[in-house]
Amino acid sequence: MLEHDRPVTRAWVLHPDLKSDQNRRDAVPALEEAVALAAALPDLQVVGSDVVRLPRIHPGMLFGSGKIEELKSAFHDAEVELVLIDGPVTPVQQRNLEKAWGVKLLDRTGLILEIFSDRARTSEGVLQVEMAALSYQRTRLVRAWTHLERQRGGLGFVGGPGETQIEADRRAIDEQLGRLRKQLAKVVKTRELHRASRKKVPFPIVALVGYTNAGKSTLFNRLTGADVMAKDMLFATLDPTMRKIILPAGDEVIMSDTVGFISDLPTELVAAFRATLEEVLDADLIVHVRDISHPQTEEQAQDVMAILQSLGVAEEAPVIEVWNKIDLIDGDARDAMLTQAARRDDLFAISAVTGEGLDALLTDIPNRLKAPxxxxxxxxxxxxxxxxxxxxxxxxxxxxxxxxxxxxxxxxxxxxxxxxxxxx
Known part of the structure; x- marks a missing residue:
């Protein structure tokens, strides 16, 4: 994990672009997203970034020896203390690269865990992050220390004969995970009681979902008058927030702001944050907010819908699409988007910042909720x-x-x- 005893850590971001990966994302936007992820941590200063083309993965080092030497020189000149690799890195690769470069290293999963750890506020969010971090840490236990020779067996509760340090560490993590699961079960039970009490109130739930940084929290704040953290950074919102609002026609609804989705979300976090997304499972209407000004907006929308479908949400509640940040689009492109939105009854072009298009959206929501x-x-x-x-x-x-x-x-x-x- 990052060392928080320094005011600023100088970081360099690398995006490996593996030619043989048929599912790989466009390298330049992927690198930009990785840099934005790094910028979401307040004590990081990104001093450099690169796309590294990879003909193949080198099992022990990830990169070839020539590229490792080239990067080592760049890191030394820039006084880099932390390297962030936008992709998976095995424990052995991490250890070898840290030794070769003389820096700390985090892969994509480790970086997102750091951001979630920095952002989580509710007791449930904190517990989920802790569990995800332990699950991740458990996979990083490798024979990297000198004390991993066979140990003398002790009493039953501290490990049987011949237990290695790795086995002891793994067992300690499993025990801690067990304790956290029990704590989380209590927190989730409390949340279920709150949800059950809300169900007794005959107000429908409208859930805002979307890719991280799509503008959900800005829209939520404008509609509800709330003060949810809304910044131009990834994962500004981690804990679900709910507010009751009165629509122009007098209808009352509960509006829910949720955690932003992201491509290649680490599996540890998908499992850990499933309860956070349970608010969406109860929604009577899902509003899919898209940053229509983003060059990868179509790919982001596909990632969001894939996660919704995996949760079984998309088949149940109706979904409407909101093209946000229309104020950042100019000329013919803007006119084409407004024309397309006007032709579809499940699409709205808006600006959560300026308020453009919100009246039409708010007028339509009650009609969606009054299902046959x-x-x-x-x-x-x-x-x-x-x-x-x-x-x-x-x-x-x-x-x-x-x-x-x-x-x-x-x-x-x-x-x-x-x-x-x-x-x-």
Whole structure:
């Protein structure tokens, strides 16, 4: 992890561009994103960056010997203390490169973990970051120290005969992860209770989702009058924030701002932050905010939709698209975007900074939330108390009758509510 005892750490960012990788991203925008990631940490100063073309990966060192020497010279001249590699680096490669260059090294996963650690504010966010960091650290345990020879066996609770230091370290991490999971389970239970209490309030939930730095928090602040951290940097928002707002027509909704998505999100963080995205699972409407001025906006949108689909969200709640930062587009390109937005009923071109286009968006939201409803009669066994309670919490029961076999409920509900009921 980064050393925080210095005011500023001089860093250099490298993006390896592997020719044989069919799924690789365009190198220049990828490097720019990696530099922006580094800039999201307040105690880092990026003094240089490079795309490194790779014909193949060298298993022990990642790069070839000539490139390593060339970079070593550049790092020495720039007094670099930290090298950030925008991609995966094995523990052995990390150790060898740190030794060759005489600097500290972080890969993409380590950098994103640092940012999340710096940003997390809620107890759930802090616990999730800690768990993700431990999971990452567990994979970095390599035979890099002299004390890894076979140890003399001790008592059962400190390791059996012949336990190595790696095994002891791994077991200590696993024990700590177990403790954190128990703490997180309590926090998540509390959040579930809060969500359940919100469900009793008949206000629909509108969730803002999008690629990191798309402008979600700026839009959230403008709509709700809140003061969520909104800066032109990646991962400015890590903890979900919810506020009730009144739309122009008088409808009341709960607006939710969520963590920004990013391509190649480390698997440790996908798992750890799933609970953070659970707010989206409860949404009645998803507003996908895109930075339409970004050169990679299409690729970013695909990354977001892929994550939503993996969560099972996209099939349930309706999704509308918001092209944000339209104020940064000029001339014919701007006219074409406004024309395209006018032709589609699920697309809005806006500027969260200037307020342009927001009236049309806010006028449309209530129409999306008033989904068609159908009437059905359900038969519940007396043991189905949880289902009955859920239906009443949703406010969809119009009639109830009982007989010897159970309860007959007449419900008037949307397809979304029906889908959720069937998953209970």
């Amino acid at each position: 409803r159908t009437e059905e009669v359900l038969h519940l066994d007396f043991s189905d108390g949880r289902k009955r309670a859920w239906l009443f919490e949703q406010g969809v029961v119009t009639d109830e009758a009982q007989d010897d076999s159970g309860t007959q409920l007449t419900v008037f509900w949307t397809q979304l509510q029906k889908d959720r009921y069937e998953k209970l």
